[in-house]
Amino acid sequence: MKTWLILTLPLLFTLCSCSKYHSFTKYYAVKGEASQEIKDISPDLFTENPEIVDNGLDNGVYWLMVPQSRVRAMTVYEFPSPHLTHVKCYQNGKEVVAMPNTRYSSFLIGQSGDMLFFRIDCKLEAYIPLKVYDLNEFSGEETKQFLLTGLYFGLALAVILFNLSFFFLFKERTFLLYSFFGLSINLSLLYSDSIFNFFFGMGSFDHLEMILHPLTASMGSLFASQYLNLSENFKRGCQIGLGLNIIMLALVPFYFYSLDYHLFAVIESLVMGILSFYWLCGLINLQRAAYAPYFALAYIQILFFAVNYYISKIAGLSTLAVSENMLKIGGVFEMALLTYSVFFRMQLIKDDNTEMKRMIMEFTQEGGHKIKPEEVDDERDVDKEEQSEQEESLMDTLSNREIEIIRLIQAGKSNKEIAEEIYLSVNTVKYHIKKIFEKLEVSSRHEVRKKSTFD
Incomplete structure (x- = not known):
């Protein structure tokens, strides 16, 4: 149901905006x-x-x-x-x-x-x-568009500054990456609104788009990878995204050298393809991360309108193109929902990790004296207070990935099943389990389950 909602919502917006072409x-x-x-x-x-x-x-x-x-x-x-x-x-x-x-x-x-x-x-x-206006009508339309443009970009700037302040306040890197992503999106929208032509003269920045759009794709890739934690949750997807970005950025200098429009079309298609790829990564994680649906729903609004606005013209299908105002509506929705979702993700991870470490520590303290001599070689003689301090310190060193693997061990998953579920090699899973054994001072999966029983 979530997937169908995410897919159909932008289609409804588009159907409401298709009258733009017929007004020319x-x-x-x-x-x-x-x-x-x-x-x-x-x-x-x-x-x-x-x-x-x-x-x-x-x-x-x-x-x-x-x-x-x-x-x-x-x-x-x-x-x-x-x-x-x-x-x-x-x-x-x-x-x-x-x-x-x-x-x-x-x-x-x-x-x-x-x-x-x-x-x-x-x-x-x-x-x-082509649009034809009476002189008075043209003046009124320009005034209205400048007012709407000023309101939108004022709101966009406020959202970017809020995210920057949240980064410095919470030390959460996702806010910083979203600030850069939002800035690149809105610079692209400034170009689409021809604001650069108004201030600097017609044609002064004819090829600026070939800097702004690849920049938007790269910033979007960094933000999506951080937000969805792809380096751990979908390592193969992270590698594919990196490869697509390298190809796209390598083509940009060739465009400026040749000014070949067909190369422009290829780069634009790559930009939209990269952004679409990371949205698909969000869909893949819908069932595995509570914050992934917010990303997928917010991301598709601006993505769908951007594909519709830019690619339709390259393909000669401008009857389907949305207006600049629809791009801004998608941008407002995306900024509001993604800013909230970054907050939601940060709090969810913080609460989840705190609870996990608390429960691991409790079960470690309860089960520590039951470890069999033949399963673990620990001849240290420390009192209970020193042992508790050491265990608490060890719990703080558990990474998010190690906590995730502990959950899967508790669910009875084999090394191969864990590797398939979190997109890692079996050898990498074995390495993480070895580190978990060392940190919990155990030597078997049975002891891990005993010391880390979750609800």
């Missing part, structure tokens, strides 16, 4: 050549039916035409995509200057009656959304 204005389009100029373009070159260019990997130069009958005075033509920074507009054969201080490429058309042509150089995916 259709136009007549044709793919051109890089050498073409406005003098080479005529109306008979364009498609017979209006459309929205959504051709995925088929990028390059496109020409758009808005017929004379649909051109009105004092209207703004906006291309709401952070990747469309190389756009030119022509009316009556003359270039129309782009509006300054806007997030996206926007053009104010002062007169009606003459058809418009747009030359768009799609450096990345061939996806060209």
